[in-house]
Amino acid sequence: MSAETDRAPQAPPGDLRERAAAALTAARVRTAGLTDPVTDADLTAQHSPLMSPLVWDLAHIGNQEELWLLRRVAGREPLLPGIDPLYDAFAHPRAERPALPLLGPAEARGYSARVRDRVFDLLERTPFEGSALLDDGFAFGMIAQHEQQHDETMLITHQLRPGSPVLTAPEPEPPSGPPPPAAEVLVPGGPFTMGTSTEPWALDNERPAHTRDTGPFWIDTVPVTNARFRAFMADGGYGEARWWAAEGWEQIRRHGIEAPLFWYREAGQWLRRRFGVVEPVPDDEPVLHVSWYEADAYARWAGRRLPTEAEWEKAARHDPAAGRSTRYPWGDADPTPAHANLGQRHLRPAAAGSYPAGASALGVRQLIGDVWEWTSSDFLPYPGFRAFPYREYSEVFFGPEHKVLRGGSFAVDPVACRGTFRNWDLPVRRQIFAGFRTARDI
Structure with missing residues (x-):
């Protein structure tokens, strides 16, 4: 171990129990903000085969919280026996999930709320020591991170969702x-x-x-930035095989890709669709929605x-x-x-x-x-x-x-x-x- 490693910084001081409670609360507020503004039809629809229906993510968040905190940490019995296979991310590809007998929107919200109520009771009295899962409240931090990661996934689904804007910031x-x-x-x-x-x-x-x-x-x-990436496009970057890895070149040819995702050209101007809003592509913003192949081709x-x-x-x-x-x-x-x-x-x-x-x-x-x-x-x-x-x-x-x-x-x-x-x-x-x-x- 190097001397530098010996001096690696510790995590910030503070009450990890309070930090866990705040992180869990913030995640649930964000989850509600991503699921409450849309209709039940929107929640149960699959807006892209790349993504799950929003209602699957909503119940999956509660299921993982129950599995790890209520069952693994507290040793409790399942709240809804038999649902685990429905929300196992490895059991069913995303494209197949709409066909599963999923909990409906009201059921998914109710289930996740019941789990959370019990988790907060557990958080108050669980020692943050004694096992790798409990040390420093790791299990609670892991679940807060898991929910936030699915919130990001749901935000991607919102970007793919057609129709009028429902999110504001x-x-x-x-x-x-x-x-x-x-x-x-x-x-x-x-x-x-x-x-x-x-x-x-x-x-x-x-x-x-x-x-x-x-x-x-x-x-x-x-x-x-978008401006720098457009210079690559204007110079024929999407049409020159020499800039592309072989697999990337085959990908853009097969799918007719000529610009970042959600961009399109109209009346001589590049526009993009962002969470239901159509707007000119801003020059000074970092380019977004590009694959590794596109990034690699630009760099070359x-x-x-x-x-x-x-x-x-x-x-x-x-x-x-x-x-x-x-x-x-x-x-x-x-x-x-x-x-x-x-x-x-x-x-x-x-x-x-x-x-x-x-x-x-x-x-x-x-x-x-x-x-x-x-x-x-x-x-x-x-x-x-x-x-x-x-x-x-x-x-x-x-x-x-x-x-x-x-x-x-x-x-x-x-x-x-x-x-x-x-x-x-x-x-x-x-x-x-x-x-x-x-x-x-x-």
């Missing part, structure tokens, strides 16, 4: 302070601490902390490349002056609205260059929030990885089929977003709230 504030001084930042070579062994609610794929070594590299100060066209996962985390967490990795780019303090665009506070990314208070020690901005960022890396375990508390969270996805995304998006809640947090998806995925930034070697 204020617009992000314009960038404050001076713009970034340069388009790219030099990240020095050498070792740094990647991952964590001290964050109490970190998930298994973030663990353990270990030393990585990178060479020096340049990385974009901000994510790639620009004479650059996608950063590796290790490079991304080094740019986000390594503080050369302090000689250690921080919890977030700006330090060890939890995120505030001044640091990052998180938690569905807005329904879009903020303009590139926003949140100077959230910049890393090296001056890289918007590494947390706004858009998930594709990296060049396959989703693989860290040295010393141990599946916990179940293999299906991470281990079954390891391999070259999935690419790593980092940093979260405007749709991610802070409880499920850290400098060490790892997301992954298939490189063809475009409905997720993903963009990217590029890097280059010295």
Whole structure:
């Protein structure tokens, strides 16, 4: 273990029990905000074969909470015997879920509310010690993160849902302070601490902390914007096979892809549909809804490349002056609205260059929030990885089929977003709230 790893920061002080209660409450408020504004028909409809009906997510949230907290922690009997197979994410592909005998909207809400009432009773008297599941309230933190992850999934379903807007949020504030001084930042070579062994609610794929070594590299100060991506499009980027990985080229040819998802051209102008609103594509916003293949093709066209996962985390967490990795780019303090665009506070990314208070020690901005960022890396375990508390969270996805995304998006809640947090998806995925930034070697 390196000296830097020895100095890896501890989680912030405070009452973890209060933190768990607040996280569970915030998640349920958000779940209601995503399910209450739509009709029962909207809740039970499948708006895309890529996504579950919203009512499935609603009951699945309650079922997982019951499985892990009421049954696994408290040893109680099932509230609704027989429903587990309906809400097992591995038992039924999303496209098949509408045909299942699912709980209706009122039943799903009632079931999840009954579970939550019992969970709050349990939270008051459960010791936060004695097992890996209970230490530091991990099981409660895991469930809060799980619900927020499904809230992000439901927000994606809202984006895919046809019809009039039902969600509202204020617009992000314009960038404050001076713009970034340069388009790219030099990240020095050498070792740094990647991952964590001290964050109490970190998930298994973030663990353990270990030393990585990178060479020096340049990385974009901000994510790639719509204007920069349109330059790639205008230069024929979608029509030049030389920029594309073979599988990506075959994908865009087969599906006739010529722009990011939800974009279309009308009267000489690029427009997009965003949560039911049609609007001009804003130049200064990070590009959104692009696949890994599109991000990789842009990077090649620009004479650059996608950063590796290790490079991304080094740019986000390594503080050369302090000689250690921080919890977030700006330090060890939890995120505030001044640091990052998180938690569905807005329904879009903020303009590139926003949140100077959230910049890393090296001056890289918007590494947390706004858009998930594709990296060049396959989703693989860290040295010393141990599946916990179940293999299906991470281990079954390891391999070259999935690419790593980092940093979260405007749709991610802070409880499920850290400098060490790892997301992954298939490189063809475009409905997720993903963009990217590029890097280059010295």
